[in-house]
Amino acid sequence: MISKRPLILDTDIGADRSPEYFAEHLERPVLSLNDADETVFARAPYLLTWRPRPGTFDKFQALEVIFSLGAGVDGLMRTDPPQHIPIVRFVDPDMTQLMADWVCHQCLNHLRDQSQYASWQADRHWGNKQQQPMASEVRVGVMGLGELGSFAARRLAAMGFDVAGWSRSMKQLDGIKTYDQNGLDTFLGRTDMVVGLLPLTAQTQGLYDRSFFSKLNPDGALGGPIFINGGRGKSQVEADIIACLKDGTLKSVSLDVFEEEPLHENSPLWGFDHIYLTPHSSAVSRDSGLVRHLSEQLQRYESGLPLQHLVERDRGY
Numbered sequence: 001m002i003s004k005r006p007l008i009l010d011t012d013i014g015a016d017r018s019p020e021y022f023a024e025h026l027e028r029p030v031l032s033l034n035d036a037d038e039t040v041f042a043r044a045p046y047l048l049t050w051r052p053r054p055g056t057f058d059k060f061q062a063l064e065v066i067f068s069l070g071a072g073v074d075g076l077m078r079t080d081p082p083q084h085i086p087i088v089r090f091v092d093p094d095m096t097q098l099m100a101d102w103v104c105h106q107c108l109n110h111l112r113d114q115s116q117y118a119s120w121q122a123d124r125h126w127g128n129k130q131q132q133p134m135a136s137e138v139r140v141g142v143m144g145l146g147e148l149g150s151f152a153a154r155r156l157a158a159m160g161f162d163v164a165g166w167s168r169s170m171k172q173l174d175g176i177k178t179y180d181q182n183g184l185d186t187f188l189g190r191t192d193m194v195v196g197l198l199p200l201t202a203q204t205q206g207l208y209d210r211s212f213f214s215k216l217n218p219d220g221a222l223g224g225p226i227f228i229n230g231g232r233g234k235s236q237v238e239a240d241i242i243a244c245l246k247d248g249t250l251k252s253v254s255l256d257v258f259e260e261e262p263l264h265e266n267s268p269l270w271g272f273d274h275i276y277l278t279p280h281s282s283a284v285s286r287d288s289g290l291v292r293h294l295s296e297q298l299q300r301y302e303s304g305l306p307l308q309h310l311v312e313r314d315r316g317y
């Protein structure tokens with residue numbers, strides 16, 4: 001263990017993430033960023049972080065690889081990581097599965113009008129709906145067909161939804177209609193329920209606004225367009241979401257991410273009884289998954305193989 005090169009863990013990323021756990025499972029020295037001193041910064045090659053504090057990178061003199069704790073690197077990119085140091089995104093089957101679970105759960109909430117049943121149950125009312133839409137009658141559009149979006153799209157298709165996907169570059173997914181950037185309006189026009197799984201970049205900031213929601217299909221089987229966001233909150237304009245929920249441009253939403261987190265207690269979003277809010281918990285980075293991912297990437301790097309899941313600086317994800 002002593003001969004292995006150390007990893008610095010930015011413990012600001014979660015008080016319950018312990019350097020001891022990572023040291024034991026990675027079988028190498030792991031030190032908390034807060035406990036590191038000049039001698040550590042002089043030789044530490046690896047940093048695991050998510051939203052580093054300004055100036056974090058200036059401390060390191062021998063940094064070789066930055067590992068992101070999360071799939072999204074927008075928080076990391078905001079702190080100007082040195083250009084020459086590769087950034088490895090967190091990609092792990094557990095996270096992909098968790099996000100697909102959340103997306104499917106939300107789509108089923110809307111398909112089966114779960115908030116209506118919850119309200120009837122709270123009122124001890126034997127409500128009943130005689131006509132249920134079929135998943136095959138609902139056109140879902142997944143925005144972002146990367147690690148998370150492509151898997152969620154496949155899972156939705158397996159559940160019977162009529163699924164399409166949109167991404168920057170054209171993708172091919174069996175049984176799923178795909179569109180690239182030029183096809184955005186056509187994609188939105190055929191979509192009853194849109195699922196956001198995009199990274200936050202200059203191009204996606206504020207993308208989900210009134211103009212965007214107005215392009216969704218108003219005549220779908222669920223009785224109005226639905227917006228589901230598990231990507232990043234700053235891609236959505238919450239004032240527009242609230243206004244669109246009030247005037248019927250949107251029928252309902254499921255939001256896991258928000259412009260400011262935690263969502264402010266005064267946000268009008270809390271007051272809608274037919275929407276679904278979760279506290280940025282759709283797909284957490286589990287320690288066991290991080291260990292699996294770090295072990296593989298460190299093993300590759302230290303044996304001279306190329307790192308995987310590298311962030312492309314010019315596109316910002």
Ligand SMILES: NC(=O)c1ccc[n+]([C@@H]2O[C@H](COP(=O)([O-])OP(=O)(O)OC[C@H]3O[C@@H](n4cnc5c(N)ncnc54)[C@H](OP(=O)(O)O)[C@@H]3O)[C@@H](O)[C@H]2O)c1
Pocket residue numbers: 070071072073099143144145146147148149166167168169170181197198199200201203204230231232256257280281282283284317
């Ligand atoms: N809520 C949570 O708990 C949670 C958890 C994990 C991740 N996330 C969010 O989910 C995001 C996606 O993760 P991922 O692992 O799937 O990322 P990824 O593998 O990098 O995929 C990103 C997808 O978005 C597309 N894209 C990016 N910018 C675009 C643009 N301007 N126009 C059209 N398409 C664009 C990409 O297109 P190309 O395929 O053409 O490159 C790609 O298909 C993360 O960045 C993070 O913000 C949230």
